[in-house]
Amino acid sequence: MDHVSGLRRPTRSPDVCTWEEITAIRVAIRDWERRPILAGPRPDGQLGQIVEVMLGTSARIGEVLAIRVADLDPDAPVPMVRIAGTIVSRKGEPTHRQEHPKTARSVRRVALPGFALRAVRARVRSLRFVGPENLLFATRVGTPHTTNNVRRRQLRDVMDQAGINDVTPHRFRRTAVTAINDVGGLQLASELLGHSDPAVTREHYIRRNETMNPATAGFLEQAFGRAS
Template identity: 65%
Template sequence: MSRPRLTIGTFGEITTRCRPSRRIEARARYRDWDGVTRLVQASGDTAAAATHALKAKCVDRNLIAPSAGSLTADSPFPDLVEYWLEDIELEDRLATATRQLYERDMRTLVLPVFKDLTLREIGVARCDQFLKRLAKDSSSKAKHARVVLRLALALAVRHEVLLRNPVDHVARLHRDVRIPDAFTSEEITAIRAAITYWEAGRDVSGPKPDGQLGAIVEVMLGTSARIGEVLAIRRSDIDLSVPSVRITGTIVSPKSEPTTRQEHPKSARSRRTIQLPGFAAHAVQRRLKQLDTIDPEALLFCSRGGTPLTTNNVRRQLLHVMGLVSIEGVTPHKFRRTVVTTINESAGVELASQLLGHTDPAITIKHYIRRNETLDPTTAGLLEGAFG
């Protein structure tokens, strides 16, 4: 008579025997996750201890199912990292710059700490302590490390190497609340004057200004677009009859690769058509007259050879010009916050969020709008009427 077939992850009748060493050995048939029934055995000082050890061994095998690939719970963490990076490459859903950022964060922040551990040894407590220690040095580094560690371990969970993702259960990372800052109208006037002074050739150091920096700043002030999006504007994206500009791409500079125009901005919502105020439209018209081509694919802002400008070069140029007049804290992204703060104060957060291309106004409020600390003066009249 044949034995009844075991279901996957279960064991059959347990038998015990005394070995020559006088230790008791417990044995049972166990059906593994690959469907193969194997003999599992464990030993102890007594029959009860041996049986307990055998059950614990079977439970351990039952909890962790071997993956379809080469990874197991006992694989070293670096093996998972390489597998995860390959998986990202195969999915091809992330921008090149994002993939490179993930790899850099993994190799510099996470891998040095976890390189000698197996996947089984990476639990909630270990991840929690790692992120807390890193946060003491830099909350930004801790945030980046949490992202990549969670993504890598999530792949192990999806492939049934681990039962759960320990990063999902770590304590929430706390960071100091940063109040978004924006330029005042007086600061904008000073910045424009500094750029005009520089473009007039008053600074003898460095290459001769080509007039693009001032126009770039005017377009940023007139659209709230990111610096990469502004540098990616083509002739075909401009409609002077309205006038308006369509944001359809961004400039990227992948590591060890040439700077190129990416055919989409940061997100799908970021594709938008923005009507230009007069000062920005004038800057665009002036720049179009300077171009020596009518190619619709030609970039509005480019090098003398027609190649894309890098965002870092524009930042460095802006820093240099502001340094000439001792103005600090001027960055392309601060222009973006300045624009959205102005729109919010005049027309509300919904319109401000649309202008930025955000899917959630809460992001706009948290990261872009400078809080107005002066409350509606109507409260004074109401309180005077009630208690005066």
């Protein structure tokens, strides 16, 4: 059509968690896991540990649930986890571990920060079987968790009870990579996510920091301050 401009999609800034929100989320999960249980098994701490590993690696929820004991190197000089699979649930098929993440190029080794390493070690100590192919996070009978079970039934229910809104696994991923971008730059953030194109990281995962470098005020004062 002539003389008609194209529709513009409004720009949305990726939502990330603040430090205060992360603290509130951790407290809510801890309270939920320690609550009195009148019937059924007690929570075994996996939800909180999964969240810590997501924050510490910026991995997708399916990638975290697919971590095997063989993927861990917690005692190395730089403790590492290898992100090398994902959990897949297809209609008509049992939930299973896929042998690569979202793409084959997404396989990566990620250094574990202290809080994530503590979660990993606590989980390993609680495993009934520690064979190399055993999943770090699994159901009580050793089968893979579905991503929907963690995302919807557990995380959403806990956050609803705590009155905390809009908490999703992908928000943890964006929060972690935004923190890396702020300190280490876009290229490092993109590598952490396993992206081949940093533009994808910048557009979809990183919240833009609106605060400009305050050094500009000093430079402009030098340039124009004398005139006043």
